[in-house]
Amino acid sequence: MNFLPIDPDFQTKRKAISEHNGHKVWGATEANKLGIHGTNVAVDWDICVGDGVCIGVCPVSLYDWAQTPSGDKRSDPVRQADCIQCLACETQCPTQAIKITPPP
Numbered sequence: 001m002n003f004l005p006i007d008p009d010f011q012t013k014r015k016a017i018s019e020h021n022g023h024k025v026w027g028a029t030e031a032n033k034l035g036i037h038g039t040n041v042a043v044d045w046d047i048c049v050g051d052g053v054c055i056g057v058c059p060v061s062l063y064d065w066a067q068t069p070s071g072d073k074r075s076d077p078v079r080q081a082d083c084i085q086c087l088a089c090e091t092q093c094p095t096q097a098i099k100i101t102p103p104p
């Protein structure tokens with residue numbers, strides 16, 4: 001399978017259009033897409049396939065499962081403030097759906 005990775009510049013190219021479980025949702029670039037959930041821990045829900053490796057490897061357990069409107073599973077960075085920037089999730093995500101941004 002071929003996937004485009006999450007856009008690392010999403011914070012400048014997209015607008016935060018809503019909030020979900022305490023984090024921003026960055027609007028999708030096409031209609032009928034899901035967008036990017038989270039900011040310093042960002043998961044592109046249009047690239048995520050619900051593999052769940054991030055949920056398993058995160059040492060601070062900041063991800064939870066969430067459901068899309070059509071009932072698909074997605075990883076949701078519900079406690080993104082807890083991130084310690086270990087990059088385990090970003091490097092192991094099979095579809096490169098995750099971007100970790102270190103604090104300034």
Ligand code: SF4
Binds near residue numbers: 041082083084088089
């Ligand atoms: S970088 Fe590490 S601490 Fe941060 S969300 Fe990913 S696995 Fe968790």
